[in-house]
Amino acid sequence: MQELLQNFFNLDIYRSVTPYLLEGLLTTVWLSALVIPLGLAFGLLAAVLSQEMHNRVLRALLVVYIDVFRALPPLVLLIFIYFGLPFLNIGIPKLAAVALCFTLNTSSYFGEVFRAGFESVPKGQMEAARSTGLSRLQALIHVQIPQATRAVMPDLISNMLEVVKLTTLASAVSLPELLYLARNAQALLYNPSPLVLAAILYLIILLPIVRYLSKLEKRKLARMSH
Known part of the structure; x- marks a missing residue:
């Protein structure tokens, strides 16, 4: 038991590395x-375009975009963007590479979530809105998007949680997020306690959101059962 505490829950190490890990936590939060x-905005745009576009070629390209970036491992995409683009004489900073990679990945997931939300809104809602004199765009903004968003809010929040966990991949390009600094501290101290502390910090941030998500899902199930 003493060895377990010494190697994974070493309070002296916790105290010494906390300021260091908090810097990484700040990077994780702002990233x-x-x-x-960005993922929400481009995901919503993709969902709107998939609904409004009538050109088959453009719709097919949009489907390819969503399917490819949902299927492609984000770590592979990040490595290609950061290490591959310079071979095409396109230099890209670490932050821009990470933001581009994660936006491409998350927007494809958010796009599918919003699309499902649009499909859940009865067509009569849009027809009623248009009959009051609203334009197609106004009806979309004031009627369909709000209702679709409420319908898929648990799924949106769940994907947001995944984005926070996705930021750990930024360590692949040495962006100093929480996990990257925790691994550095572990290597310097020859003790995994910094990794455990990083996990605790993730729990402190994400656990309240997970509990809120559970409440939303229960409300959604209650509404569906009535």
Whole structure:
């Protein structure tokens, strides 16, 4: 038991590395705050275009975009963007590479979630909105998007949680997020306690959101049962 505490829950190490890991936590938070809105925005745009576009070629290209970036492992995509593009004389900073990779990946998932939300809104809602004099765009903004978003809110929040966990892949390009700094501390101290502390910090941030998500899912199930 003593060896377990010494190697994984070493309080002295916790105290010494906490300021260091908090810097990584800050990077994780602002990286998530950058990627999540971008993913939501482009995902919503993809869902709207898939609904509004009538050109078969453009719709097919959109489907390819969504399917490819959902299927492609984000780590492979990140390595290609950061290490591969320079071979095409396209230099890209670490932050831009990570943001581009995560946005491409997350927007494809958010796009499918929003598309499912649009399909859940009865067509009569849009017809009723148009009959009041609203344009197609106004009806989309004021009627369909709000209702679709409410319908898929648990799925959106679940994907946001995945984005926060996805930021750990930024360590592949040495962006100093939480896990990257925890691994550095572990290597310096020859002790895995910094990794355990990083996991605790992730739990502190994400557990309240997970509990809120559970409540939303229960409400959704309750509405569906009535």
